[in-house]
Amino acid sequence: MNQPIITTILSSFEEATDIKTITFRYPGKITPGQFYMIWIPGVDEVPMSVSSIKQDVKGITFRNIGDATQALYRLRKGDQIGVRGPYGNGFTLTGKRPLFVGGGTGIGMLAPLVEQARRKKLKSTVILGVKTKDELFFEDRFQQIGATVLVSTDDGSVGYQGFASELAKDIIKKERIDAVYTCGPEQMMRSLLSFCKTILFQASLERYMKCAIGICGQCCIGRGLRVCVDGPIFDGTTLKKVQDFGVYRRDAAGRKIPF
Amino acid sequence: MNQPIITTILSSFEEATDIKTITFRYPGKITPGQFYMIWIPGVDEVPMSVSSIKQDVKGITFRNIGDATQALYRLRKGDQIGVRGPYGNGFTLTGKRPLFVGGGTGIGMLAPLVEQARRKKLKSTVILGVKTKDELFFEDRFQQIGATVLVSTDDGSVGYQGFASELAKDIIKKERIDAVYTCGPEQMMRSLLSFCKTILFQASLERYMKCAIGICGQCCIGRGLRVCVDGPIFDGTTLKKVQDFGVYRRDAAGRKIPF
Amino acid sequence: MVDISTSIGPLQLKNPTMLASGIMDEDAGSMQRMIDCGAGAIVTKSIGLKPREGYANPTVIELDHGILNAMGLPNPGIELHGDEIKKLRATNVPIIGSIYGADANEFVSLAQKMQQFGANAIELNVSCPHAKHYGLEVGCDPDLLQKIVSSVKQHVSLPVFVKVSPNIMNLAEIVQSIEEAGADAIVAINTVKAMKINLETARPVLANKTGGYSGKAIKPIGVRCVYDIAQAVDLPIIGVGGITTGEDAIEYFMAGASAVQIGSAVYYRGPEVFKSVCDEIKTWMKNHRYTKITELIGAAFR
């Protein structure tokens, strides 16, 4: 039943400036890359990719940017939220030498996927791209998972100075990467795609969503691809045909908003 | 789904003056004593106890009395009717030496039960009570089943002259009957009950019905017993407590109609 | 300790589950059985001045998500039905006499009879979706409605409930005029106009063609009506429409209902549904730390 189920927040942890992870009890399977619709009663309902999966306890990681995320940010342990889902297709982890590229809060939802790679005994490299040092999070977590972690910042306050995509470009060559999994700003992901002519590429897209069950059309890209059902994970072959990838998204009214 | 399923009439046979048996294809189990709601499109829908059960082919036997039965009477092989059900509880055949007492068209629905008794290798006696010779039917059928068949007529035009219940009274004693199953005029069944102080008694009641699913209340007797769901078969113990048994029925408006 | 007793204006109910009109209320016996099964109150079938046979069958069919009926207000007339109501005088469960008529005079004389017979309240059926000259034709005319309610109130001392239809646009206006006219409670909702066509024969299944849709499918419509009515008037509301479980009842309470009526669920869950729903209400209230029904009433907008 696609209706919010009320659950209470088990923990709320500040990962970095304005970035939090909250966990809640929500039984059922979920694949890395899938998302929940999170209802903050009286405020809004927003899509959130899963960032931690521990049996019946699931977590989401988000930045305090809009009304909904601000309200979520303020909620404390014991407060109630509504959850429905999981929705979307999720990643399919193929390839023997994966590279994971996270930009901004996009970093969060890659964690369960890297854990999956670890269980498959794959040698994983993770690139964390952020604007500046204060916004960096999950570095330790990825290290604990056993991945090689590289950091890039726009201002060079830590790690490689420049875009994560540029850093990735080198790694792909050096490390003989055969699959790239990414979530982050669409322009970053788009340039990343341009470096993945021959190798596997899967990107997680974000769009304003309403129904999350594939009927309202709000989140459609390209020729009617529903990010909520046909996505949010799309492969390179598909995205190359999607003109709006990295170019624009739509607001609640359906107006195009350039990235 | 309690909605008429359209089926075509396979055969229509005149059993006696104004009495017909029609058969139709209607898969599914049905217990002797249970009934179907028979829809004659554009005319009416009426309850009819099953009078023959041959795998997917079922039959009903009725007298041409009202608008519905007249319409049914006129239908030919290949014509369409709607059928829903089966409904009601049906007989439970217990006892070692059963007597079956049918009055008028009530005779018809006893046939499948006597066939069941035969399969149980029980020695069966059947009393067929009718007004006069021309209204007699199913005599051969019961004989073929292997039952001892006795006939009573009000006018003595064939068999015992008098009420079937009176004839039954003697048989019950003579034959050491331990269970009586009956369908017919309620007064007949009521006097029959009075002769069954100690032995098992099951009678099939008929009432004007509407929903047949136990909600409209139209067919209720006693303290809210629904003939369509709690019946149409009631045992002696129950019927002794039902003041209206053999006394009155209700018309479509809910007015009491004395028998 | 959880207390599920409730009241509708002056009427006290030991529990909030009432038998809806037209369900198992053919005679005293059938209503008595519903009392035995735990109904907190009984609403009789809708009674008119004269006997009425109603429509030919099929009058009731099951649909994929509900039940469709067009009985056509069958009833033996007020005089004969009086005998059934009198038999129930002994019971301590309130009996609400449902009546239908074409004008104020008819409603008044019917209400007076109900009072004589010992009914504890009157329910005005002004919302039957499938009876010509009665029901909806009356229920969507604020002036006529006001005249009926006020004249009935003038002539009987019993609480007067008015059962409204979801098939109208001006619901708020309608219930406000009902309130001004002095009614004691609103009953919402009656069935929703609907139809089922049999494809093989290319004809509507019900003899009356159109009928009233009830059961699980209409619950969201009923909850909405109760909620809207609660915003429009201060009268107590009796919720009806698709109530099958305790949680369904609680949803109606939160929308603003002080009690609920159960009809189609007698099919879904049998006559025992009254006790089952009451048990489920108690359990839910216990688990959610509610102690009285009043704490739930209107919780969705308070």
Added chain:
Amino acid sequence: MVDISTSIGPLQLKNPTMLASGIMDEDAGSMQRMIDCGAGAIVTKSIGLKPREGYANPTVIELDHGILNAMGLPNPGIELHGDEIKKLRATNVPIIGSIYGADANEFVSLAQKMQQFGANAIELNVSCPHAKHYGLEVGCDPDLLQKIVSSVKQHVSLPVFVKVSPNIMNLAEIVQSIEEAGADAIVAINTVKAMKINLETARPVLANKTGGYSGKAIKPIGVRCVYDIAQAVDLPIIGVGGITTGEDAIEYFMAGASAVQIGSAVYYRGPEVFKSVCDEIKTWMKNHRYTKITELIGAAFR
């Protein structure tokens, strides 16, 4: 040989399954996909003069027997949406521009724009159950409705369809005034006003509180409306409400519909629903020896 082509007044459809307004019609791409999936015609989302964000989420939830939504008429405004419609000019599938407004002038300028953009017909949304000043407030006022329809007809040469609500009592009167005003077809039904309350939080789930009920549960309500409309007017009718299978569509045809719109079933059966329903219609017609849709239209009362 079975032919499932149909026509709505002057508009020819290769098959009778149309995409309902508000479903997968955010942009040219989403509508194009529905065309790829076999829709016989496309109705755009309802467009107004200015951009409108609609309501906050939750805007759509699933119920036990249907879907509940309160989008709040989100749309980028007629100018921006025009770009999407223009992109579809190449297609041979009719595009019907759905528009909403508060008065005749708004509807006229919107209709004129739609005509410029290349729409093949106009659908007037005068029945949205959850948008203040628009929708139902317009759709239940025969005079206002007549003014809107006739002025639109005066200013555009396109066929004009009017989508009506089931939430009104005077449906026959409404559609008759629509016919007199010169409309080319009636679309019935829009969603049914309903509500879902979340018990744990004691609040309506939809941000807008009340919403429109669609999907399987409302089919019997839609069939009834189409049947009643067919008795009241001679206009072609487009049936919508709970159509999920070919047999659902055939039930609507028999009630009087010349075509059907599919919305919620895109959820129940995916975008492939258009092809599936068409195949099911063909199979049923073949098995029952029908060769044309016209043989089915109104079969339940002819």
